[in-house]
Amino acid sequence: MKYQAIKLVRRPVGDITSDIFERVELETPALKDGEFLVRQTHMSLDPAMRTWLQDNEDSYIEPVRPGDIMRAYGIGDVVESRNPAYPEGARVVGVTGWAEYTLGGEDMQVVDRSVDIGALMSVLYVPGLTAYVGLIKVGRPVSGETMVVTGAAGSVGSLVGQMGKAEGLRVIGVAGSEEKCRWLEEELGFDKALNYKDPDLGEQLAAATPDGIDLYFENTGGPIQKLAFDRMNRLGRMVVCGNIAEYNNDVPTPGPSWVDINLKALRVEGFVITDHYDKAEESTLAMMGYLQKGQIKFRSHVLTGLDSAIEGVQLLFSGQNQGKLYVEL
Template sequence: MTTYKAIKLIKRPEPGPVSPDIFEVTEKELPKAGSGEILIKQRQMSLDPAMFGWMSPDTESYIPPVELNTVMRSSGVGEVVESNHPDFEVGDRVMGMMGWQEYALSDGKGINKVQADVPDETVLSVFALPGLTATQGLLNVGKPKNGETLVVTGAAGSVGSIVGQIAKAEGLTVIGVVGSEEKANWIIDELGFDGAINYKTDDLRDQLTKLTPDGVDLYFENTGGPIQDLVVERMNAHGRVVVCGMIADYDKEVPSPGPSWVPVIKKRLTIQGFTMPDHFDQIPTLLQQLTPYVMSGKIKHRSHILEGLESAIEGLNMFFTGDNKGKLIVKL
């Protein structure tokens, strides 16, 4: 009998850092693929801020919470090792929702073949959830226009860094909000952003005013925090706010108050929240939008690799500390 490791969510997290006791590492018997099924050996697994919402008991969220005593939800990339499905063959490299486990049994729904000849970490850093989220949020929700000014928070993160680079390719002035000087230097020197704001050390109002002399047309929100009010104040008439994430509030029992609605009225702002599960059926189209940027060298990325399935448990807290440098990935 062959077994493999999986990690189950057994408790709901409390506010604050994630405690290891909400998870349970288990050994499961390796299944056989049944009719219409595929068995995937997962090679790399993505850690994403969205997981904090998935672990909560909130049944009114955009996706049902992970049920207790089931494998924790996540996306990954792997190889089909057994197939009884007409659309997949043994040896196919695939990506999709696979969970915190070394093997995943699937009926093929939500699993997509990887067509690009790039490393696994590039698949998860660019072509999986981060790149798809950035593409949908910026191009299809934000609708950027050449010559506009974009402010993106979490700009050195997996989504924010791609948002900024696509915006630069579309002719926008891009200002990124980050949490360290190293990250500020990276997004300017390596990714080509026009400016950076360190929310931990800079005078936020002064730096924002200096870097956006013509105001802000498009605001891509990944984090929340004090700069949110200031950016909304700087928005130009008919500006757009794309709300993708609020990591600053995910570990709080009571979220921080949002910006005043007075500027929303005065400037006729459009504010739209979005989540990727609403658009999973559009993944082939989103990949068609994203791929030309990547293949023409306009998208750079960096990955922060953790080793072994169990490293995912402590790895989640890096989203709060900011210790990760690049897309958080668990190598199995």
């Protein structure tokens, strides 16, 4: 059977542009024992895609190389199988690619068909695992603390902020538009939301954190990073989840001095979810709990058709996505 896929032709310089990809038509393979074929139905678009395109062999994951099908996380249906663990008709999530069909891998998880796709994509799968591991395992929040989360209106940030509220934190969100800030305060119950594009961001951050910051959840980098670093309390934690403001730059902005990390006994800790797949079940249960108690709301930004990924991935970098960005195939 013929199917459409999108390959990387060359690495981007700066922004991702449509000319770095090409559409190709491929033929589904004949299956060997142990293999199964997945028809992808929903494909996640993630800021990490920009880092996968870098020629960086030291990263947590192999780079996508020119000639490869672009990597993605996705949801799909098993349409043919020679593996009893993944029977025909099962719904799976896992690493797919920018393609209508993909050979399934043993790292794919079978998921219950009754789970709503929007909730699966926007809360239970990658964003939920990221928020859960980052906030609960790495950040270790304590009720009464003040947390600042950047990328707060995005898929990970909006979950982290709401989970923080559920765990008894005072939560300040940082986002890039008035609409997003209103959504955070009025719909999601953040204590305060700041627009990082405002010229007096430093003053606004100081006013919003009169008792300093105990927990900083970093999704973006950019100018807010130093401002937040300077307001960290002794024994504070800085959870480094992502740095989207840096992904298109060849040379990253220098980080803060280690002096305050030492004198304030700060813990600055990065993490990537590929090291935490063993916590997927625990995370799903926890996220379902927040959902069922009405402690988490989400919004999804859904594009249509495989080709929409080429231009669509840029929405993440211009801030035009409203909630979890994914493609329905």
